Amino acid sequence: MELSTVLSLVLVLLGYLWWKVTRPKSFPPGPLALPIVGNLLQVDFNNFLKDLKEFSKAYGPVYSIYLGTTPAVVVRGYKAIKEVLITKGTEFADRPLNGILQAVSGNRGLVIAPYGQAWKEHRRFTLSTLRSFGLGKKSMEERIAEESSYLIKEFEKNKDTLLNPHVAIDNAVSNIICSIVFGRRYDYDDSTFQNVLNLVHENMKLTTSVWTQEREQDSSRTTYDSKNLFACVVDLFVGGTDTTSASLEWCLLYMMRFPDIQEKCRNEIDKVRGDRERLDYEDRVCMPYTQAVLQEVQRFTNVVPLGAPHSTLKDEQLNGFTIPKGTMIIIDLSSLHKDETYWKYPDEFNPENFLNEDGELLKVESFLPFSAGPRGCIGENLARMELFLFFTTLLTHFEFQWPDPASPPDLTPVFGITQPTKPFKMRLVSRR
Numbered sequence: 226m227e228l229s230t231v232l233s234l235v236l237v238l239l240g241y242l243w244w245k246v247t248r249p250k251s252f253p254p255g256p257l258a259l260p261i262v263g264n265l266l267q268v269d270f271n272n273f274l275k276d277l278k279e280f281s282k283a284y285g286p287v288y289s290i291y292l293g294t295t296p297a298v299v300v301r302g303y304k305a306i307k308e309v310l311i312t313k314g315t316e317f318a319d320r321p322l323n324g325i326l327q328a329v330s331g332n333r334g335l336v337i338a339p340y341g342q343a344w345k346e347h348r349r350f351t352l353s354t355l356r357s358f359g360l361g362k363k364s365m366e367e368r369i370a371e372e373s374s375y376l377i378k379e380f381e382k383n384k385d386t387l388l389n390p391h392v393a394i395d396n397a398v399s400n401i402i403c404s405i406v407f408g409r410r411y412d413y414d415d416s417t418f419q420n421v422l423n424l425v426h427e428n429m430k431l432t433t434s435v436w437t438q439e440r441e442q443d444s445s446r447t448t449y450d451s452k453n454l455f456a457c458v459v460d461l462f463v464g465g466t467d468t469t470s471a472s473l474e475w476c477l478l479y480m481m482r483f484p485d486i487q488e489k490c491r492n493e494i495d496k497v498r499g500d501r502e503r504l505d506y507e508d509r510v511c512m513p514y515t516q517a518v519l520q521e522v523q524r525f526t527n528v529v530p531l532g533a534p535h536s537t538l539k540d541e542q543l544n545g546f547t548i549p550k551g552t553m554i555i556i557d558l559s560s561l562h563k564d565e566t567y568w569k570y571p572d573e574f575n576p577e578n579f580l581n582e583d584g585e586l587l588k589v590e591s592f593l594p595f596s597a598g599p600r601g602c603i604g605e606n607l608a609r610m611e612l613f614l615f616f617t618t619l620l621t622h623f624e625f626q627w628p629d630p631a632s633p634p635d636l637t638p639v640f641g642i643t644q645p646t647k648p649f650k651m652r653l654v655s656r657r
C-alpha cells in the first residue's frame with residue numbers, strides 16, 4: 226500500500242476518533258475530551274466526586290463528560306436533579322445500554338433492566354412480594370428483632386477483644402433478605418452462608434416454583450420465568466446488602482468519633498424504651514434525635530453517591546440543552562447533601578441539620594439518599610426499618626469505643642458504587 230494511502234487512512238481514522246468525542250450542537254458543555262480515552266485521564270477515581278464538583282464550577286449543574294467514547298451527562302444540585310428524577314421522571318427512567326452487563330443479565334431483573342413493561346412488572350411484583358412477606362407489617366419487624374438478637378450474641382462473644390464488625394453486620398443484613406426470599410436465616414459461621422450467591426442458586430428451585438405458581442395464577446402473559454425471578458432475587462441481595470450494612474457500619478464509626486452524640490442517642494433510646502426489652506419501629510416518631518442522627522450519617526457519608534446511572538427514553542430538554550435518546554445520565558446525589566442552600570451546617574457532621582429549634586425532626590426535600598421517582602430505591606422502607614432497629618438495639622446493649630484515642634477514626638470512604646468504611650476495629654463495653 227502506498228504511503229499516501231496509509232496517511233489518508235490514518236487521517237480518516239483520527240477524524241473519526243475525534244468525531245466520536247465531539248459534543249453535538251446543544252449538548253451540555255464539558256471539559257475537552259480526547260479520542261479513545263475521553264475525559265478518563267482528567268479524573269481520579271479515588272476522588273471522583275471531588276472531580277465532578279470541580280467540573281461543575283466551570284460548566285454548571287448540567288454538563289457532560291466522556292467515559293472513553295461514551296458521553297455521559299452529569300446532573301448536580303436540587304433543581305436539576307428534581308427535574309430528572311421527578312418532573313421528567315419517566316422520560317429519564319431508562320438505564321444505559323451496557324453490552325457486557327446486558328449480555329450477562331439478559332436485561333432481566335430490576336437494577337439494570339431497561340424501562341419497559343418487563344421492568345414495571347418485576348418492580349410491581351417485587352414490591353408486592355416485599356409487602357406480603359411482611360414489610361410494613363409487624364412480621365418484618367420481628368424478623369429484624371430476631372436477627373438483632375443473633376447480632377448481639379455475636380458481638381458478646383467478642384467483647385473482650387477488638388472487633389471488626391463487618392462480617393457479622395453483613396451476615397445480619399443479608400439474613401433479612403434471606404428470610405424474605407427463602408423463609409429462613411443462616412448462622413454466621415455457616416460456610417454456605419459465606420457465599421450468598423451460591424445460596425441463591427441452591428434455593429431458587431424452591432422459591433421459583435412457589436413464586437412462579439403464584440404468578441401463573443395471576444396472569445398468563447407474565448414476563449416471569451425462573452431466570453427473571455432469579456435476577457430479581459439477586460437484585461434484592463445486590464441492592465439490599467452492601468448498602469444497608471455499609472450504612473450501619475458508618476453509624477457505629479460516627480458514634481465512636483462523636484461519643485457525646487452516641488450518649489445523647491442512648492439516653493433517648495433508654496427513655497423511650499423504659500422497661501421493655503427492645504424498641505418497636507413505631508417508637509421512632511417520638512425519637513427525633515436518634516432519627517436525625519441516622520439521617521445525618523446518611524447525608525454525610527453518601528453510601529450510594531451517584532445512585533445507578535439513568536438514561537433518556539427519547540430526545541429530551543434539560544437546562545436549555547438537548548439530550549439525545551439513550552444518553553447516560555449520572556445523577557450526583559451527593560451534591561444535594563452538601564448544598565448550603567438547604568443545610569444549616571453543610572460541611573459539619575451535625576444532627577441539628579435535621580432538627581428545628583424545638584428539637585423536632587425536619588423533612589428536608591434535598592435529602593435523597595435513596596434517590597426518588599419511578600426508579601427510586603425499592604428497599605427504602607426496609608432499609609430505614611433495619612437501620613433504626615439494628616442501631617437502637619446495638620446501642621441498648623453496648624457502648625462503642627474507639628480503641629486508640631491518639632488517632633481518631635478515618636472517616637474517608639472507599640469510593641465505589643457503594644461507599645463503605647475502611648476496615649476498622651472497635652471496643653465493645655457491655656451495658657448488661
Ligand code: HEM
Pocket residue numbers: 335336337348460461462464465466468469472528529531532533534535594595596597599600601602603604605607608
Ligand atoms: C441504606 C440502604 C440503601 C440505600 C442508600 C439505597 C440506595 C439506592 C439508590 C440510590 C438507588 C438508585 C435509584 C435510581 O436509579 O435513581 C437504589 C436502587 C435500588 N435499590 Fe436501594 N438502597 C438501599 C437499600 C436497599 C434495599 C434494602 C433493597 C432491597 C430490599 C434495595 C433494592 C434496590 C433495587 C432493586 C434498586 C433498583 C430499582 C430500579 O431500578 O427500579 N435497596 N437504591
